[in-house]
Amino acid sequence: xxxxxxxxxxxxxxxxxxxxxxxxxxxxxxxxxxxxxxxxxxxxxxxxxxxxxxxxxxxxxxxxxxxxxxxxxxxxxxxxxxxxxxxxxxxxxxxxxxxxxxxxxxxxxxxx
Amino acid sequence: xxxxxxxxxxxxxxxxxxxxxxxxxxxxxxxxxxxxxxxxxxxxxxxxxxxxxxxxxxxxxxxxxxxxxxxxxxxxxxxxxxxxxxxxxxxxxxxxxxxxxxxxxxxxxxx
Numbered sequence: 001x002x003x004x005x006x007x008x009x010x011x012x013x014x015x016x017x018x019x020x021x022x023x024x025x026x027x028x029x030x031x032x033x034x035x036x037x038x039x040x041x042x043x044x045x046x047x048x049x050x051x052x053x054x055x056x057x058x059x060x061x062x063x064x065x066x067x068x069x070x071x072x073x074x075x076x077x078x079x080x081x082x083x084x085x086x087x088x089x090x091x092x093x094x095x096x097x098x099x100x101x102x103x104x105x106x107x108x109x110x111x112x
Numbered sequence: 113x114x115x116x117x118x119x120x121x122x123x124x125x126x127x128x129x130x131x132x133x134x135x136x137x138x139x140x141x142x143x144x145x146x147x148x149x150x151x152x153x154x155x156x157x158x159x160x161x162x163x164x165x166x167x168x169x170x171x172x173x174x175x176x177x178x179x180x181x182x183x184x185x186x187x188x189x190x191x192x193x194x195x196x197x198x199x200x201x202x203x204x205x206x207x208x209x210x211x212x213x214x215x216x217x218x219x220x221x222x223x
Contacts, residue, residue: 043118043213100161103157105155
């Protein structure tokens, strides 16, 4: 079964600073990959999805961007963070054999 | 109106109680229904998934789907303190890209 690694687990960044969150996947090849954001008391919001290297689709307009330089690597970035970018960021890929997703352990970002 | 409505709780029950978690939805295109459990500061993990109306049982957990009423439930029997987590209902019409998440219900099982 696949495993998703995310880092860092926790991040505190000042407004206006850049961001780079990394996600790597093991146990599968050429997976669809997703970035979600989870705000307190709200459901997961799909930010980006990727069907392959350098193939990224954005679901929500924002100051974040995503890149997929390698098959099993998915990166979430920002040039200048906003307070509203605070949240819990999750990387995910479809599970095997059913419609479940495998999620990473997440990065809790606090913009101050 | 949100596509998926889920009571956010928090819900607090004594150990051994039967817990009922519920979601309603409005999109009749949803065909696959899942429940995820999310411990604090962790990513969600798939607990159960169902396709058709009816019940599906897995140990102490039972997932129930009523497509005619657009209502799904997760029952936890003999609840344990280790069941304390946030439970998310998730639905899709078939495209893995189009998962729709409930906002989650926070459950605490008291020893």
